[in-house]
Amino acid sequence: MEFRYLPMTESDKKAMLDTIGIQSTEELFSDIPEKVRFQGELNLKKPTSEYELMKELSVLAQKNVSLKSHTSFLGAGVYDHYIPSVVDHVISRSEFYTAYTPYQPEISQGELQAIFEFQTMISELTGMDVANSSMYDGGTALAEAVNLSAAQTKRKKILVSKAIHPESRAVIDTYAKGPELEIIEIDVKDGVTDLDSLKEQLDEDTASVVLQYPNFFGQVEPLADVQQLLTNQKKTMFIVSSNPLALGYITPPGQFGADIVVGDAQVFGIPAQFGGPHCGYFATTSKLMRKVPGRLVGQTVDEDGKRGFVLTLQAREQHIRRDKATSNICSNQALNALAASVAMSSLGKQGVKKMAWLNIQKTYYAKQALEAAGFTVKYKGSTFNELVVELSKPVSIVNEQLLEKGIIGGYDLGLVQEDWHNHMLIAVTEIRTKEEIDTFIKEVGDICA
Secondary structure, three states, X not given: OOOOOOOOOHHHHHHHHHHXXXXXXXXXXXXXXXXXXXOOOOOOOOOOOHHXXXXXXXXXXXXXXXXXXXXXXXXXXXXXXXXXXHHHHHHOOHHHHOOOOOOOHHHOHHHHHHHHHHHHHHHHHHOOXXXXXXXXXXXXXXHXXXXXXXXXXXXXXXXXXXXXXXXXXXXHHHHHHOOOOEEEEEOEEOOEEOHHHHHHHOOOOEEEEEEEEOOOOOEOOOHHHHHHHHHHOOOOEEEEEEOOOHHHOOOOHHHHOOOEEEEEHHHOOOOOOOOOOOOEEEXXXXXXXXXXXXXXXXXXXXXXXXXXXXXXXXXXXXXXXXOOOOOOOOOOOHHHHHHHHHHHHHHHHHHHHHHHHHHHHHHHXXXXXXXXXXOEEEOOOOEOOEEEEEOOOOHHHHHHHHHHOOEEOOEEHHHOOHHHOOEEXXXXXXXXXXXXXXXXXXXXXXXXX
C-alpha cells in the first residue's frame, strides 16, 4: 500500500472545482501576476511510496546520536531519567493526546482530574498551598514569578543569584524589559549564592530574591540562611526555582518560607527531546492564588453531590485582556503535565524519594571516583545530581572524543563563562550504572592524560 490515508481522486478534485465555479487549480492563483510566480520545477526528489520514504528516513535517523545509542552525562536543565513504560500508554490515548483546553467541564472531567492531580502532587513536593496546571517550562515560570513579585510589592528591584541557570536568567532579563525592572545579579561563592553580597544589596526597594535549589552547579543552596536575611524585609518576596525530583528527598522550599516555587517537570516522564517541549510548574501561597499565571483546576461537587473538577478563580479571557491581565501566558502543557502526573503516580511517594536518593548517592560515588582518579572536583557542599570538574583540556575537545567512545559528555561551562572552558558540569542520574560511571571517568582520564 503506497498511502496511509486515501488521497484525493481526480473526481474529488473536479467536484470541488465545479462547486466554486472554476476549471482548474491554476485558476485559484489567477490574482497573482504571472511575473512573480515561480516557473519550473522545484528541486525536490520525486514522490515515493510510504514504505520507501520511511526506510530512507530511518537510515538518516540512525546517524543521530541519541540516549539509546550513547551513555549520557549531560544535564544542565535537561536530564536522562527513568520513565515508567505506563507513561506513554496513558498519554497516547486519544482523549488526552488530542484534547483541547477543558473549557467545558461536563465533557472534560478526565483531563481536568488529571491536571488537578498534577497540581496536588506539585503542591506536596514544594510544600506550597497551591500550584497551577503547568506552564511552558521552568525558565518562563521563573520569569513569571519575578513579574508577579514586582506587581505584588509595587517595587522594581530584583536580586537574582548567578547560580541560577544562565538561560533562565536570560529569560528573566527579557521579561524585565517591559515593566522596566532592575535586575541585580548576586555573585557566587564556593558554588552557592554569596550571602554577604545578597545582604549588601537587600533593602526596602527589593521586590524579590531569586535562587535556584539545587542550583545550576548542582549545589544545595542554604535556604534557611536566606530566609533569615529576609526576616526584616516583610514585603520582599522569596522565589525559588527548584528541581521537583530533588524535592522528593531534600527539604521543600515551602518550609523555608518561600513565597513562590517554580521549576521544570521534565524530570518526571518527559524525555530529553531536543530540549523541549517541557512542562513548567508554578506553586505559591494561598495569598497569591488569584495572581497565579496560567490556569487553575479546582475540585467541587455537582448538584447531586458528586465530585467534579472545573477551571476556577480566573475567567477564560483573563490573560488576553491587557489592562486586567496578570500574565501573557494563556496556555499550558497539559499533555506533558499528564506525563509527569503518571510518572509520579507510578513511582509513588517512596519511589520518588528513592529515585532522588539514588541521584544523590551515585553523584557522590562519581565525585569520590573522580577525585581518586586525580581530578579536581569544584565545590565541597552538598550536591544533588550534578558536579563541576576541572579538566586539563578544553571541554569541547574532551566531548568530541567521548562521542567517539559512545559517551555524551557533560556541559561545557565555557559556554557560560569564557575562563571556564576547561570546567565540565557532569550530571549523574539514577539510571547511570557503576560500570558506566567508571568507564566515563576512565575515558576522560585517558583523553586528559
